[in-house]
Amino acid sequence: MSAIRGARERARIEVTAAIKDEARKQLAAEGASKLSLRAVARELGMVSSALYRYFPSRDELLTALIIDAYDSVGEAAERAHRTARTEGAASAAAEGATPAGPATAEGAAPPAPAGPAASKAVAPARSGVHLGRWVAVACAVRDWALAHPHEYALIYGSPVPGYTAPQDTVGPASRVGLVLIAVLEDAHREEGLALPPLPGELRPEAERIAADIAPGLPPAVAAPLVAAWSQLFGLLSFEIFGQFHRVVEAREVFFRQAVTELARTVGLLGGRR
Amino acid sequence: MSAIRGARERARIEVTAAIKDEARKQLAAEGASKLSLRAVARELGMVSSALYRYFPSRDELLTALIIDAYDSVGEAAERAHRTARTEGAASAAAEGATPAGPATAEGAAPPAPAGPAASKAVAPARSGVHLGRWVAVACAVRDWALAHPHEYALIYGSPVPGYTAPQDTVGPASRVGLVLIAVLEDAHREEGLALPPLPGELRPEAERIAADIAPGLPPAVAAPLVAAWSQLFGLLSFEIFGQFHRVVEAREVFFRQAVTELARTVGLLGGRR
DNA sequence: GTCTATACCCCGATAGAC
DNA sequence: GTCTATCGGGGTATAGAC
Numbered sequence: 091m092s093a094i095r096g097a098r099e100r101a102r103i104e105v106t107a108a109i110k111d112e113a114r115k116q117l118a119a120e121g122a123s124k125l126s127l128r129a130v131a132r133e134l135g136m137v138s139s140a141l142y143r144y145f146p147s148r149d150e151l152l153t154a155l156i157i158d159a160y161d162s163v164g165e166a167a168e169r170a171h172r173t174a175r176t177e178g179a180a181s182a183a184a185e186g187a188t189p190a191g192p193a194t195a196e197g198a199a200p201p202a203p204a205g206p207a208a209s210k211a212v213a214p215a216r217s218g219v220h221l222g223r224w225v226a227v228a229c230a231v232r233d234w235a236l237a238h239p240h241e242y243a244l245i246y247g248s249p250v251p252g253y254t255a256p257q258d259t260v261g262p263a264s265r266v267g268l269v270l271i272a273v274l275e276d277a278h279r280e281e282g283l284a285l286p287p288l289p290g291e292l293r294p295e296a297e298r299i300a301a302d303i304a305p306g307l308p309p310a311v312a313a314p315l316v317a318a319w320s321q322l323f324g325l326l327s328f329e330i331f332g333q334f335h336r337v338v339e340a341r342e343v344f345f346r347q348a349v350t351e352l353a354r355t356v357g358l359l360g361g362r363r
Numbered sequence: 364m365s366a367i368r369g370a371r372e373r374a375r376i377e378v379t380a381a382i383k384d385e386a387r388k389q390l391a392a393e394g395a396s397k398l399s400l401r402a403v404a405r406e407l408g409m410v411s412s413a414l415y416r417y418f419p420s421r422d423e424l425l426t427a428l429i430i431d432a433y434d435s436v437g438e439a440a441e442r443a444h445r446t447a448r449t450e451g452a453a454s455a456a457a458e459g460a461t462p463a464g465p466a467t468a469e470g471a472a473p474p475a476p477a478g479p480a481a482s483k484a485v486a487p488a489r490s491g492v493h494l495g496r497w498v499a500v501a502c503a504v505r506d507w508a509l510a511h512p513h514e515y516a517l518i519y520g521s522p523v524p525g526y527t528a529p530q531d532t533v534g535p536a537s538r539v540g541l542v543l544i545a546v547l548e549d550a551h552r553e554e555g556l557a558l559p560p561l562p563g564e565l566r567p568e569a570e571r572i573a574a575d576i577a578p579g580l581p582p583a584v585a586a587p588l589v590a591a592w593s594q595l596f597g598l599l600s601f602e603i604f605g606q607f608h609r610v611v612e613a614r615e616v617f618f619r620q621a622v623t624e625l626a627r628t629v630g631l632l633g634g635r636r
Numbered sequence: 637g638t639c640t641a642t643a644c645c646c647c648g649a650t651a652g653a654c
Numbered sequence: 655g656t657c658t659a660t661c662g663g664g665g666t667a668t669a670g671a672c
Contacts, residue, residue, distance in 0.1 A: 121524035248520030251394035295613035317621035324597015348590035
């Protein structure tokens with residue numbers, strides 16, 4: 091009896107997955123606002139009314155796709171973070187503040203550690219470990235976005251008109267942000283952060299943000315972190331949505347550099363101030 | 364005879380405008396991918412086939428809307444730039460580097476001019492005039508976006524599936540970027556820029572970008588400028604598309620601060636390095 | 637849980653009369 | 655330039671038999 095129920099449940103799960111897979115394909119071809127249960131059913135060799143046993147409406151299917159997408163990019167970010175935290179622990183420090191792979195600084199001053207005396211061992215204050223994690227997470231998000239542009243558009247592009255995301259999406263939606271917060275919290279605890287100046291008029295808002303989403307971070311960092319979070323996706327959206335067409339060609343190196351500079355705004359790179 | 368032709372042309376222009384207005388309304392209600400000639404015609408009391416005399420296809424109507432939107436935001440940016448350039452010439456300098464309105468720094472160090480000796484008159488190098496223009500342009504774009512969220516989504520959100528923008532859109536699409544370039548070129552010429560470091564691996568790309576879009580700027584500034592341009596729209600997209608929901612509350616002050624920091628990445632604020 | 641059938645909508649695009 | 659009529663699609667959602 092429970093075997094039967096088990097089999098049924100398994101079948102149900104498989105069909106549900108097949109529906110979502112096909113729906114993702116259609117997302118690519120037609121866009122979220124034109125996602126159609128009928129077309130999905132047709133492609134699956136089912137009849138449209140059968141789908142209603144799995145998703146009570148088109149919007150519920152859309153919600154499932156949105157949650158899956160947030161979970162997918164969130165998991166990519168978390169995995170990159172875990173990897174960078176273990177394997178990268180020793181190696182990143184050697185790379186210094188520019189974890190950019192083979193060819194490093196050539197014509198310009200390399201990003202220097204905090205103090206005016208830039209000898210490497212002088213202080214543990216800016217090892218580059220956390221910057222490396224920051225860049226690794228950002229690159230993981232970018233890789234995900236390039237591999238899943240339509241799911242990216244679904245969650246970070248224009249909202250689907252007439253559709254309002256239910257509460258279930260907010261948890262998955264915050265996963266990438268939580269990873270960025272974790273990177274900064276580690277850095278704050280272990281090495282300290284180069285606190286950006288916090289103008290007085292922003293102080294109440296910064297304190298509210300810190301209290302709400304990152305109680306472990308100083309307000310002077312929490313507010314810039316939210317800004318950097320959105321700016322990271324600004325870079326990605328312009329690349330994915332084609333605004334960089336005929337403007338930026340060496341996309342990856344451009345991205346790495348921009349994201350490294352972004353790290354400065356949240357105190358991960360030290361420097362002046 | 365020419366009077367008749369004039370009247371006809373006027374009527375044609377008026378009807379065309381009415382069609383676009385109604386289409387913009389539908390953009391808000393249904394989204395770009397569902398924009399429908401029939402619905403527009405219905406709402407206008409016309410019959411659908413009549414619209415084909417004005418727009419040969421749905422995509423042509425979409426193109427017209429996209430061009431209008433780019434022109435609209437571009438003009439807003441240009442107007443803000445002009446205004447800041449004339450009226451703000453004297454007043455901005457007095458404000459210093461934080462052109463934020465009434466309540467300025469309270470609890471944090473105010474953004475200081477370049478050198479270690481921070482007395483105001485020591486050098487003309489960082490007057491704040493150009494920073495003021497930068498912020499003014501950014502705020503004008505934001506005001507436009509808040510006033511026209513659906514047109515914003517049309518041009519800076521997910522691309523419309525199955526639609527490819529024709530060449531006619533690229534001119535209007537670049538207007539905002541050109542204003543940002545103009546701000547930096549003025550600053551470069553008049554006061555110099557605090558050149559960000561340019562890692563060697565980014566150098567060829569930076570030189571290409573500078574040559575292509577901003578021959579008047581050093582490559583070390585041109586590349587960060589493109590990044591800042593996309594990041595500016597990252598801030599806007601997150602605000603317009605609702606990602607800041609329950610995260611950022613004091614949107615305007617948050618934006619001004621983020622955009623001011625963005626100015627630092629393009630050498631408009633001076634500071635370390 | 638899947639099927640057929642159905643009610644009741646939508647769309648882009650064109651032909652041809654006026 | 656606007657109309658009617660039409661071709662040939664599309665869609666959500668439900669009822670009721672199996």
